[in-house]
Amino acid sequence: MAIKTNGFVDGSLPEELMQILVTLASTWEDVNDPNYIQVKRLNGAMTNEVFQILWPNDKNDLNRKVLVRIYGEGVEVFFNRDDEIRTFENLSHHGQGPRLLGRFSDGRVEEFLHARTLTAEDLRDPEISSLIAGKMREFHGLDMPGTKTVILWNRLRRWLRKAKSLCSLADIKEYGLDTLDDEIQLLEKELTQDDQEIGFCHNDLQYGNIMMDEQTKLVTLIDYEYASYNPIAYDLANHFSEMAANYHTDQPHILDYTKYPDEEERRRFVVAYLNSSGDDICDSEVENLLQNAEKYSLANHIFWGLWGIISAYVNNIDFDYKEYARQRFQQYWLRKPQLLGPFAVPRDDCENGF
Helix, strand or coil, X not given: CCCEEXXXXXXXXXXXXXXXXXXXXXXXXXXXXXXXXXXXXXXXXXXXXXXXXXEEECCXXXXXXXXXXXXXXXXXXXXXXXXXXXXXXXXXXXXXXXXXXXXXXXXXXXXXXCCEECCCHHHHCHHHHHHHHHHXXXXXXXXXXXXXXXXXXXXXXXHHHHHHHHCCHHHHHHCCHHHHHHHHHHHHHHHCCCCCCEEEECCCCCHHHEEECCCCCCEXXXXXXXXXXXXXXXXXXXXXXXXXXXXXXXXXXXXXXXXXXXXXXXXXXXXXXXXXXXXXXXXXXXXXXXXXXXXXXXXXXXXXXXXXXXXXXXCCCCCCHHHHHHHHHHHHHHHHHHHHHXXXXXXXXXXXXX
């Protein structure tokens, strides 16, 4: 069966997916021709390929839409797809994110959310930032099935083993992978606290994974590939670190750490986060979470540095993963002495390559 996309036959989407789309559209009375679809690739994704699928109807200004994710090659090293789908479905039952409309061997079809995907600049807007903080607090409080223990450290060790197995000896030395076992052990020891709050964390809260309805100001978090239980301070650290990124430039892999939020911005976010629960908060709570989030940024740099190294070998998306990893590791070694003080022992060769 030929599927028409913008008047021509599109061979870039698998036939299995096409069948799902036509079957889905056949249930909608306002779609004239379920076989006539328009395909638009969405930019900014670095793990999957994302497409918007549209069916024109009688009114030219209205369209039926769904979102299609084609899974990136080799990304099963990062997470289990079946686990991710279960997370997706459970979050949907909690009223979070889009509904799952269909699955095929290389991806899935999701409900299209009629909301605006945020931009890098939006994260600096105090009003929007406060809304994100409240949504993050809500997300962290979800009761999700499965183990509710921290997986961060085991995931880092597993990714490090995978990165070493893929890299040449030269790359292992260049990116300092031979030192990271000790670094992960050090971070786990220094950052883990008996009273730290554990929540269901998104773990990838960059601007492209946040949507907002302009009229209702309702914020929705999407893309849960990396979601798991972790210290909430780690999730805040990840969000702060993402403010250095803009994935919609000519060089999306370049990070600008002059845009990392200053203490006033981070404090404002932490206060909004804690206040959103409706409980009374004290200055010590704010200071503790603020400091812990900064320290967990170190684990976050290793996390995404390893992700970048592995992705360079397994993913064919047009993104300079190795340079992205280099910047992440560079920030780790730069910030470690500032954040861990006497516990920071610089690498002997930390100036080599960084």
